[in-house]
Amino acid sequence: MVAREVGRLQVQAALARHLLQTGLGAISLRQLAAAARISDRMLLYYFTDKAEALSAAMAQVAAELTVQLETALPPPTLWQPRALAAAAAQLTVSAPMRPYMRLWIEVVAGAARGEVPFPQLASQIAAGFIAYVELRIDPAGLADPRATATTIVALIDGLAVIAVCADEDLVNRAAATLGDLL
Amino acid sequence: MVAREVGRLQVQAALARHLLQTGLGAISLRQLAAAARISDRMLLYYFTDKAEALSAAMAQVAAELTVQLETALPPPTLWQPRALAAAAAQLTVSAPMRPYMRLWIEVVAGAARGEVPFPQLASQIAAGFIAYVELRIDPAGLADPRATATTIVALIDGLAVIAVCADEDLVNRAAATLGDLL
DNA sequence: TACTCCCTGTAGCACTTGCTACATTGCTAT
DNA sequence: ATAGCAATGTAGCAAGTGCTACAGGGAGTA
Numbered sequence: 001m002v003a004r005e006v007g008r009l010q011v012q013a014a015l016a017r018h019l020l021q022t023g024l025g026a027i028s029l030r031q032l033a034a035a036a037r038i039s040d041r042m043l044l045y046y047f048t049d050k051a052e053a054l055s056a057a058m059a060q061v062a063a064e065l066t067v068q069l070e071t072a073l074p075p076p077t078l079w080q081p082r083a084l085a086a087a088a089a090q091l092t093v094s095a096p097m098r099p100y101m102r103l104w105i106e107v108v109a110g111a112a113r114g115e116v117p118f119p120q121l122a123s124q125i126a127a128g129f130i131a132y133v134e135l136r137i138d139p140a141g142l143a144d145p146r147a148t149a150t151t152i153v154a155l156i157d158g159l160a161v162i163a164v165c166a167d168e169d170l171v172n173r174a175a176a177t178l179g180d181l182l
Numbered sequence: 183m184v185a186r187e188v189g190r191l192q193v194q195a196a197l198a199r200h201l202l203q204t205g206l207g208a209i210s211l212r213q214l215a216a217a218a219r220i221s222d223r224m225l226l227y228y229f230t231d232k233a234e235a236l237s238a239a240m241a242q243v244a245a246e247l248t249v250q251l252e253t254a255l256p257p258p259t260l261w262q263p264r265a266l267a268a269a270a271a272q273l274t275v276s277a278p279m280r281p282y283m284r285l286w287i288e289v290v291a292g293a294a295r296g297e298v299p300f301p302q303l304a305s306q307i308a309a310g311f312i313a314y315v316e317l318r319i320d321p322a323g324l325a326d327p328r329a330t331a332t333t334i335v336a337l338i339d340g341l342a343v344i345a346v347c348a349d350e351d352l353v354n355r356a357a358a359t360l361g362d363l364l
Numbered sequence: 365t366a367c368t369c370c371c372t373g374t375a376g377c378a379c380t381t382g383c384t385a386c387a388t389t390g391c392t393a394t
Numbered sequence: 395a396t397a398g399c400a401a402t403g404t405a406g407c408a409a410g411t412g413c414t415a416c417a418g419g420g421a422g423t424a
Contacts, residue, residue, distance in 0.1 A: 004370080025295035026208060029412060040412085042372065050412065081363050102294045105343070109291030112284045112346045113207035122347035130348070142362055150344060150356035151363050155333075158340025161287070162332060164294045165304035166312070174332035180324055181263050181333050182364055186400080211382060222383085224402065232382065 008046040015057035101160035197239035260320040283342035
């Protein structure tokens with residue numbers, strides 16, 4: 001019974017790695033299982049559902065991302081909103097963050113069309129992002145700090161969107177000249 | 183031979199309407215055909231491919247969106263970047279624009295996973311958005327007007343992302359207090 | 365030794381997918 | 395009237411989907 005938990009965790013990690021590399025578009029049970037080097041039968045032994053498997057994998061990804069973010073911008077320091085936006089923008093378009101943001105967009109798209117488990121997942125993750133930013137901005141002079149945090153997150157997410165479909169140079173220039181707008 | 187063109191156009195319009203309502207997530211040929219009240223056989227008579235049918239429908243949607251945008255912010259007027267960003271943000275979160283933005287996110291997600299015809303489509307549309315903004319901002323004092331336009335588009339797209347997965351009130355507050363950041 | 369029960373493979377089901385082959389209708393030009 | 399071709403329906407294919415039934419191996423317990 002312990003073996004099962006261990007196996008499940010290993011599979012979960014393998015799935016997370018796979019999703020980061022390939023995205024979660026129209027991925028099937030069998031592909032998922034192959035990525036974790038097990039049979040589809042075993043995948044459904046560890047997880048009750050395809051949806052549960054995906055949720056677990058995404059939870060893993062989200063956890064990794066959180067660690068990365070905490071490392072990048074440790075919480076005690078309070079930032080001016082503009083400065084935080086600029087720093088976060090640079091972080092977002094950086095190479096290590098790209099796979100995460102790409103995946104994030106796919107989750108949002110899944111949520112947009114109401115496909116389980118994405119709506120729930122997306123809300124959770126978005127709330128996490130917003131809380132993360134809110135915790136780090138100096139609320140002095142802000143009428144609605146949470147709204148400002150949301151705007152910053154929107155800016156970040158938007159850069160991720162553009163990163164998918166505009167050429168890299170332009171995205172970097174946009175992230176770099178953020179100050180011209182803010 | 184003329185009948186065919188006419189039929190094709192009608193089907194294209196029906197598909198566009200359907201996509202706006204339901205999104206394009208994992209939509210199948212048969213669903214698409216049903217939405218246009220024809221058989222799947224006929225859909226493949228009008229279009230060579232599922233991909234071509236989707237492209238045509240999305241082109242139609244994009245054209246409609248362009249009209250809406252031109253109406254909302256006519257081109258000759260030059261805006262200060264911050265003012266344009268604020269106006270565009272309000273427009274983005276407004277009810278009539280929501281379905282378009284939702285669809286746009288799905289296109290980007292398709293592009294993110296490299297699924298034809300979305301990468302091409304997404305680049306085109308994104309380039310259109312950026313050009314639209316660039317044409318309307320006052321370049322005076324901007325080091326890189328296109329980069330600034332890109333940032334504005336990113337902000338807009340980000341709001342669309344957040345609109346999918348945060349509660350409506352928060353999104354509206356973010357759009358309203360944009361000035362606190364810009 | 366026999367029983368139980370966790371683990372895991374094999375096989376398959378009912379269904380959906382994109383797409384095609386073929387047959388049939390109906391109009392048009394000769 | 396008839397030949398020819400555009401338009402459309404019917405049927406089906408091979409592949410893939412999520413998921414399940416069933417059986418067996420192996421380890422621990424009585």
